[in-house]
Amino acid sequence: VIVREVGPRDGLQSEQPVPPADRARLVTALAAAGCRRIEAVSFVSERLVPSMAGAAEVLAQLARESRGAVVGCRITALVPNVRGAEAALAAGVDELTATIAASPVYNRRNVGRSIAESLSEVGRICDRAADGGVPVDVVISCAFGSPYEGDIDGREVAALVDQVRGAGAAAVTLADTTGMATPRVVGEVLAVTGTDVGLHLHETRGTGLLNAYAAMLWGVRRFDTALGGLGGSPFADGAGGNLATEDFVALLDDLGIGTGIVLERLLEAGALVRELVGHELASKVSTAGPRTKLSSPPC
Numbered sequence: 280v281i282v283r284e285v286g287p288r289d290g291l292q293s294e295q296p297v298p299p300a301d302r303a304r305l306v307t308a309l310a311a312a313g314c315r316r317i318e319a320v321s322f323v324s325e326r327l328v329p330s331m332a333g334a335a336e337v338l339a340q341l342a343r344e345s346r347g348a349v350v351g352c353r354i355t356a357l358v359p360n361v362r363g364a365e366a367a368l369a370a371g372v373d374e375l376t377a378t379i380a381a382s383p384v385y386n387r388r389n390v391g392r393s394i395a396e397s398l399s400e401v402g403r404i405c406d407r408a409a410d411g412g413v414p415v416d417v418v419i420s421c422a423f424g425s426p427y428e429g430d431i432d433g434r435e436v437a438a439l440v441d442q443v444r445g446a447g448a449a450a451v452t453l454a455d456t457t458g459m460a461t462p463r464v465v466g467e468v469l470a471v472t473g474t475d476v477g478l479h480l481h482e483t484r485g486t487g488l489l490n491a492y493a494a495m496l497w498g499v500r501r502f503d504t505a506l507g508g509l510g511g512s513p514f515a516d517g518a519g520g521n522l523a524t525e526d527f528v529a530l531l532d533d534l535g536i537g538t539g540i541v542l543e544r545l546l547e548a549g550a551l552v553r554e555l556v557g558h559e560l561a562s563k564v565s566t567a568g569p570r571t572k573l574s575s576p577p578c
């Protein structure tokens with residue numbers, strides 16, 4: 280199973296700003312833990328998202344000081360538009376992510392565009408990235424439900440998947456932005472989209488890990504998770520954190536499914552991120568420790 284770690288971007292986005300040098304340290308710690316795909320930064324407006332300011336600085340530091348630990352690691356940047364894509368390409372990223380929502384209202388509120396307008400922008404981002412030889416993974420927000428429209432028909436999601444592939448996306452990821460997915464809904468959507476998609480799951484209502492497990496049984500092999508279960512969208516009220524990388528990797532380890540990530544090293548990276556954000560993490564495994572390391576069974 281391929282795990283793309285999104286903590287340094289999706290996780291830290293909703294925290295108080297962490298200096299670029301510390302964000303680069305975190306990416307290095309994740310790479311040292313065996314994370315091979317890391318969404319490290321986003322090239323968004325620093326005025327709208329101050330916590331993501333200094334993306335080029337983060338990448339420059341990675342290139343300068345710690346590229347050794349990050350060798351073989353695919354570093355991803357989230358970009359909202361062509362201007363962001365150009366900045367990310369100039370900074371030397373390996374992959375771009377761009378987003379579009381399956382919910383018209385969410386899309387309008389999030390980026391001030393209709394879905395059709397976002398689709399055109401996604402096409403321009405893919406064209407520009409293709410010139411630079413960099414793949415784009417298009418993340419479809421609200422793929423399992425919207426706080427505004429409620430359930431989203433799986434056929435609409437599947438149609439959007441086809442459209443973004445037509446626009447040049449190298450990969451598509453379905454995101455449960457506001458935590459509305461359940462194993463039932465995930466199954467209904469995957470039945471129409473097929474399982475050649477990544478899943479970006481949130482733990483808002485306690486179904487994140489369940490959804491991931493169910494999706495794996497159906498054949499999905501790519502997942503976005505965030506160290507510590509950090510995250511939540513600054514643009515979506517009530518959005519809980521991302522599925523925690525530690526919790527997912529612990530489950531996969533127990534199932535004998537390889538990720539290349541070493542849980543103990545991941546927990547060390549978790550200790551660093553706890554220090555950087557200054558609060559406890561939502562991840563169950565980072566709180567309780569790995570199941571085989573318990574010194575005495577809990578009562």
Ligand code: ZN
Nearest residue numbers: 289479510521
């Ligand atoms: Zn997320």
